[in-house]
Amino acid sequence: MTLRVVTRRFDDDRSLLDLPPTSAEAHAWVRRGEGLVGWGVAARLAPGPGADRFARAEATFDELVADAEVDDEVQVPGSGLTAFGSFSFDADASSSALVIPRVLVGRRDGATWLTTVDADGAEPAPGPASAPPVEPARDRPRFAGSSKPDLRWLEAVATAVDRLRAGELDKVVLARDHAVWSQEPFDPLDLARRLARRFPSCHTFVVEGLVGATPELLLARHSDRVVSRVLAGTTGRSPDEADDAALGAALLGSDKDRYEHQLAADSVRTVLAPRCTDLTEDPEPRLLRLDNVQHLATTFEGHLAAPASVLEVVADLHPTAAVGGTPRDRALAVIRELEGMDRGRYAAPVGWIDANGDGEWGIALRCAELAGARARLFAGVGVVAASLPEDELEETRLKLLAMQAALDADR
Template sequence: MAEPYGNYRDTDGQPGGDYGGEHLVVRCTVVPDPGDLLSRLPEPAALAWIRHGTGLAGWGEAARVTLPAGEDRFTVGEKWLREVFEGADVRDEAGRRGSGLVAFGSFTFGDCSEGSVLIVPRAVLGRDGSGTGWLTTITPAGEPAWHAARQRALTAPEQIRWHDGSLSALEWEQAVATAVGRITRGDLRKVVLARDLHASAAAPVDARVLLRRLAARYPDCYTFACAGLVGATPELLIRRDGREVSSLVLAGTMPRGASAAADARLAAELVGSAKENEEHRYAAASLREALAPLCLTLELSTVPELVRFANVQHLATRVHGTLAVDRSALALAGSLHPTAAVGGTPTDAAVELIRELESMDRERYAGPVGWMDTNGNGEWGIALRCAQLAGNRARLFAGCGIVAGSDPAAELAETQVKFRPMQTALEQAD
């Protein structure tokens, strides 16, 4: 097991709490290539945003805010974060995107849901594509210096038991059929319906175990953890690097085939499907409509490409632009959410139908999740292929885009494929 870079906590052993207006002392230094970031996490309460072995891993809490429900939760969150950033004493020797003071965040899907959260860790270990590493420590001014602690051992989940979510499989199929009926009569053009699934284990689930398993199996996804929400999302909502922004829109799904021939057949079916292409067009158009007014230039691929992951393949549109206005990564995420990839078209009608038919609160599922630094740079994905952990329990989520040509049984099968990454992460033997 790799040695930790340090379990930075208060000297009394308690993690930091809400930001109370005190200044934060931030020190960031270059360190030797840390290798596997996830192996360096010293405790189960992990924070992470990692793809292909690069990104950020954090632990502890120097500052935290849980935001009330409301359309303004992104604005309120950014105001809080700016106050934290502006009051900090930062010394950043690494000088890289994501070094120095950063915050992780995860926002609710719906305006009516409470629980959006922003966390400034006690420590962040970063690694870029060149193998350069950096370690940032964050301490409220006036507090005693922290000390390194031993890494807590990992315990794999055992005795997993599964339980129905808010709707049974049959009830969810009926909800899909109702949605298709509403679309057919012209109430809306697309709606994304999700369902949940509950799991319980013999002991509290260690997020680090799930993160390692997800990162190993889905390296092309963004493996994330924030306030107990853990997953591996394929969908990048927005990346900001200075004035440059990019996004990856995914909508339209097929499973992977068991053989090369079967895989190719399913890929051809996906690319040629009028239903899947219709679903994708709505998602790409909604992102373009929201992002274009903020950009000097905006380029979208004219024809969706095929993107393959370990268990599914998607239609994808890549987006690149140059900002015309000074908007942070978090502000951009708030402006784009919810896209038609997770809500529907038109947005208001789709969100209203989601509330009516899903019989559950999505909480932070399908909301933005990611990070931002003091320069406003950052990456925010859509919280998909994920589970909310609470002690020995896990709540999994999966959803599908519903259009006029959707078949309830086929959509149910798609959710089962999308549950599989988290189910496997919970059940697999190491």
């Protein structure tokens, strides 16, 4: 299949999330008004299960790139032939995919461009919406249960703590899901708009029914420069300024949370340091304040010593200790034994890649898997030897509030 790709500058200053003519087959990756949106499907690349699913997806994408006819007058990361993607957390799952949209609009540093992708015999794809989006019908979400009830999940965390105190591993991340249903179908773009307004500093994403706003940047690669932002360690927020500051100070001073965070940062450094000539990082964890929670954060920046695409490095990073644990293989075994659910694409890489290997990939956190009037929400916590199961359950409740509020028509 030969794809004909044309990228031109585009004079339109509307919100990117308002440009797709319909939510059907819409994809997005936006932050602070910049990023990418696309619609229609020129090609869908499904690599299947396996630890090499990242490499197989990229190899298939590279074959399309090699055969494509490209006319790109913009020549920036995200122009030309570009694919959105999301991958399964578990290597044995088969839900990973890269999707090349028929139409893509990108914006960076005040410049906007439009890319169209045509295949042999395909009808022209619709252009950007000509009118503001119509508010969809909304209904409140009803709780439909979790894969593991709260009591059983608390017992799973307690078992994990016993393993940690016995020295079997240093950290494990345990997650839980929260299924909801509604009388009206959930609209992914409507949900993305609400998330983007509430969490402007996060990357809001829409990829094949997976919708969320992640604060965690797994890896961005622009030419040879790479950036990664690690989060681990969480507390709540308070409307009272003094109380809010006290919560943040307590998090910064918490030995338990700093240890949990250090393990996550170490897992990223271990991958990036050998690949970079000049890797730098924040000397101390800093506070990242979001609407509903505060996190400990560390940012890494560097330049690649040898050519490597964004997906090649992402494959090495996933799963970091922020979403898996330490040691990685032992933590993954404990997750499979104790968690009691299929993570699907939760806590796995989501983002985009272009023909030059540039791209931006986050970890699919603060997200929902949508299926019509059904949705499945997720939240996870890092468990270490000093963890208290009841505190970890409360942390998942705090994290779930973000998506619950975005889904609720009355909030």
